[in-house]
Amino acid sequence: xxxxxxxxxxxxxxxxxxxxxxxxxxxxxxxxxxxxxxxxxxxxxxxxxxxxxxxxxxxxxxxxxxxxxxxxxxxxxxxxxxxxxxxxxxxxxxxxxxxxxxxxxxxxxxxxxxxxxxxxxxxxxxxxxxxxxxxxx
Numbered sequence: 001x002x003x004x005x006x007x008x009x010x011x012x013x014x015x016x017x018x019x020x021x022x023x024x025x026x027x028x029x030x031x032x033x034x035x036x037x038x039x040x041x042x043x044x045x046x047x048x049x050x051x052x053x054x055x056x057x058x059x060x061x062x063x064x065x066x067x068x069x070x071x072x073x074x075x076x077x078x079x080x081x082x083x084x085x086x087x088x089x090x091x092x093x094x095x096x097x098x099x100x101x102x103x104x105x106x107x108x109x110x111x112x113x114x115x116x117x118x119x120x121x122x123x124x125x126x127x128x129x130x131x132x133x134x135x136x137x
Contacts, residue, residue: 005021005030005031006031007021012128012130013125016091016106020074020125022074023057023058042077044078047061048065048066049066050065052067052083053066053068053070054068054069054070054071055071056071056072057071057072058070058071058073058074059075060075061075061078061079064079064080065080067083068083068084068085068086068098069085069087069088070087070088071086071087071089072088073088073089073091075092076091076092076096078096079093079097080096080097080098081098082098082100082102083100084100084101085102085104086103088104089105089106090105090106090107090109090128091108092107092109092113093110093111093113096112096113096114096115097114098115099116102115102116102117102119102120102121103120103121103122104120104121105123106122107121107123107128107129107131108128108130110131110132112133113131113135114136114137115136115137116137
């Protein structure tokens with residue numbers, strides 16, 4: 001019997017862990033597999049990477065603008081990471097903006113969040129920091 005990747009999401013920490021697990025190619029292939037996925041089409045421009053951008057081991061959706069550094073993160077469509085900002089081990093949902101000089105680690109930013117200039121926000125994998133919809137911090 002083959003193991004199938006099917007995480008149980010029953011807490012904020014489990015949601016964080018399941019998303020971080022998607023960075024593993026095997027887990028992505030196991031979950032998404034060869035079968036079709038039917039969804040609403042929302043084509044957007046490709047992700048834009050500015051000069052000097054650093055993006056490592058991350059899932060970055062189309063329609064994003066990355067000018068800072070992104071590492072080990074899941075970035076949804078329409079996210080902006082400004083120059084000098086650092087996003088590490090985080091989940092940024094659609095429309096989130098990380099302003100210049102901000103540093104985020106183990107953060108889940110819901111839709112349309114703004115993380116202001118030079119802010120430092122950090123959680124832990126077992127207790128990620130959650131920022132609710134449309135909040136500016």
